[in-house]
Amino acid sequence: MADIDALIKKYFVQPEDVVLPSQPMPLTSAGNKITPLIDGTTYFNDLKAQLDLLGRGTPEENKKQFIYLTGWWLHLVGGKVDPAPGGSGVTVPAVELDKPFSLDGPAAAALMTDLLKAKARAGVDVRVLGWASFAIMANNFNQARAVQGGLISVRSTNIGTLAAIKDLRTEPTLADKVWVNILTHSAGAAHTKLVIVGSDSGAIGYTGGLDFAGDRHGLAPHPTRQWHDVQARVEGPAVQALHDYFRDMWNEIRVRKIRPFSLGTANLPSHTLGTPELAARSLPTTAPGKHRVQSLRTLPQFHYTTFNQFPENDRISWAQDGLFEIRCAWLKAIKAAERFIYVEDQAFWSIELMSALRDTIQRKPALTVVLVAGIADPTDPKYPPYGLAALSQGLLKGMTSGQRTQVMMFSRDVVVHTKSTIVDDQWAIIGSANFTRRSLYTDIEHSVAFLDDEDLLVRQYRVKLWADAFRLGSADEGKIADIEKALNVWNPGWGVPGSGVLLPPSITTVEFPTPTTLADEEQEKYDRYYDVDSTKPWGGCRS
Structure with a gap:
């Protein structure tokens, strides 16, 4: 049985983490049942x-x-x-x-x-x-x-x-x-x-x-280019x-x-x-399970330049300064990680989140980080190299060669549209928020972070999610239940061998970039359209 009070203090946003007014204490409840629905x-x-x-x-x-x-x-x-x-x-x-x-x-x-x-x-x-x-x-x-x-x-x-x-x-x-x-x-x-x-x-x-x-x-086993995603079913308070x-x-x-x-x-x-x-x-407060949940939101601030040719909008009456609860929760869990962080996401653009991963790696030599992306969403525009810039300026900047061995990035041959992070088989988040600046500060988002009183749910979710990636049937999922054996599948230098599972050809390693910065034109598009920060003054078009 887990020491749930210790897990809550370690991974969940606490009153001492709150920065008012835009990062209040998230609504937190016990007695829930979270069911990750994969695909x-x-x-x-x-x-x-x-x-x-x-x-x-x-x-x-x-x-x-x-x-x-x-x-x-x-x-x-x-x-x-x-x-x-x-x-x-x-x-x-x-x-x-x-x-x-x-x-x-x-x-x-x-x-x-x-x-x-x-x-x-x-x-x-x-x-x-x-x-x-x-x-x-x-x-x-x-x-x-x-x-x-x-x-x-x-x-x-x-x-x-x-x-x-x-x-x-x-x-x-x-x-x-x-x-x-x-x-x-x-x-x-x-x-x-x-x-x-x-x-x-x-x-x-x-x-x-x-x-x-x-x-x-979509549904595993995925043919190439099929959609892969996760939705959380929430029951309880x-x-x-x-x-x-x-x-x-x-x-x-x-x-x-x-x-x-x-x-x-x-x-x-x-x-x-x-x-x-x-x-x-x-709604009834019946407790159908033993899962702890923090319900997390992002809502924007509204700052405009003096001359703005685009239509402006008014502040939201009940979130005058925006709400950045997802940011607060993500940073708390990343900082708390001890053994591994797994991020499966559509877009890795946030220099702030990448820097938080780097800082935790540098403080904790036993930590390993797995980043998983996929084929670009076909409804996305062709983006400049924002992800490369975030990797080089956020994650890798200042790392030693030894610290770089603690993190690897992979790409699957499917459209990975998931927005989920798992930490230490104990904390996880599922929602609409991407690993991007706009999801932390600008878009209207919702995610749930969760723990389990019995400390089982997050590991079970991780096993299902990795079995999807490794192309394992349900009978073989137990081979990656042990986190040390499972990490060894991603990188033979991590964990311990013995799972009998090999990384399938549908997963390829992403080589980390050399130092990358955005050209002025790319930076302008990034700031103006693609990954906007609502805390900064914004003007929709030049005159």
């Missing part, structure tokens, strides 16, 4: 099973049920959609993106749009927040300049989301309940992939990296924090000025006035 097929099947339980009772029973859903990209209708002004309207090529989205699988007949409409008609309180950039998708004359600056992929995904919002609003019961999340920084995104389903008698939450788009259906986060965003948008969005030749209003606020709800 889209696992998550979508789990979510569908929960949705199928709703809307089957009497009208009185159904109206006590709810489905609250947020998304960075809701590509629910698929296909080529009407373009924004000056745009082609063609989504970036990817598997099955031309077809409507179904939880049942690529191109399956049971569409998610039909499912949500049916639940709403049955009386379930269905509410959707999809993100679109008011700076890019609004009808303003600087749009073309922003797209040329590298934001064409933002426009492409936003078109899909706006088309889904337009389609869902054709259902009368959803006409006032499907909104655009307009709370973002001008160069930021509402990046959360948060779903809460249930009723007043109990609810389940989901948070992680998975959007509702047709190419997200922690669901209250997820519910309240959605509620706070919904009610904030409700009182905002409506912003018109361009979809083809039509204007799509961001939301509707007069919709009743989402009332407070006290």
